[in-house]
Structures are given as C-alpha cells and as structure tokens.
C-alpha cells in the first residue's frame with residue numbers, strides 16, 4: 001500500500017515494557033491489542049485495498065464522499081481486526097480517514113456524545 005495507507009500512516013513508536021508484554025500475548029493469539037505497536041494492522045481487510053478508498057481527497061464533498069465512505073465501511077464490515085482498529089483510532093483521536101468502520105464524522109459524533117454524557121454524569125454527581 002502507499003504511504004497514506006491507514007495502516008501505515010501513524011508513526012511507529014517503540015513499545016513500552018507494558019506493551020511488550022501485551023505484544024507477547026498478541027503473538028500467541030495472533031491479534032494485538034497493543035495500540036503502540038499495532039500488530040493487528042497486518043491482518044486488516046484493507047491490506048490490499050487502495051488507500052484512497054479510506055481517505056478523502058482534497059475537496060471531496062456530498063454524494064461522492066458518502067459513496068466512498070460507504071464502500072470503505074463495507075470493507076471494514078468483515079474485517080477481523082475491526083475492534084482493534086476502531087479502538088486505536090478513537091484512542092489516538094485519529095482525525096482523518098475511515099478506521100474500524102467509522103468515518104471522521106462518525107468518530108467526531110461519538111466523541112461529542114461521550115463528552116456530553118461524561119459532563120452530565122459529573123454534574124449529577126455534584127447534586
């Protein structure tokens with residue numbers, strides 16, 4: 001895949017000691033939950049799919065964008081690492097692309113909903 005591949009666009013970071021132990025576990029199971037290292041990436045259904053399907057080209061709007069994102073989400077739908085991919089994108093607040101079956105807008109909405117819910121819960125605790 002190209003340099004803008006959703007699976008390679010995030011700079012690799014050296015795993016910490018804690019993540020190294022998770023990595024051992026992931027090698028045993030074949031699926032990594034290590035967000036720093038990201039072994040799960042090599043198992044993605046998008047591995048051999050053109051990365052432009054997952055990232056919006058400059059100026060893309062409306063139906064074209066909706067059609068491309070729907071296509072990307074269909075690729076994600078049966079991906080064996082959908083959960084790992086989604087959790088990663090949410091954890092790092094990935095601003096671009098479709099990850100784990102969620103578009104940029106999907107992630108923004110989810111983040112806003114969670115913040116509102118957390119704020120409501122905090123306010124209720126003060127009562």
Ligand code: SF4
Nearest residue numbers: 044046076079085100
């Ligand atoms: S969930 Fe989608 S973006 Fe993530 S690895 Fe799978 S196919 Fe790729």
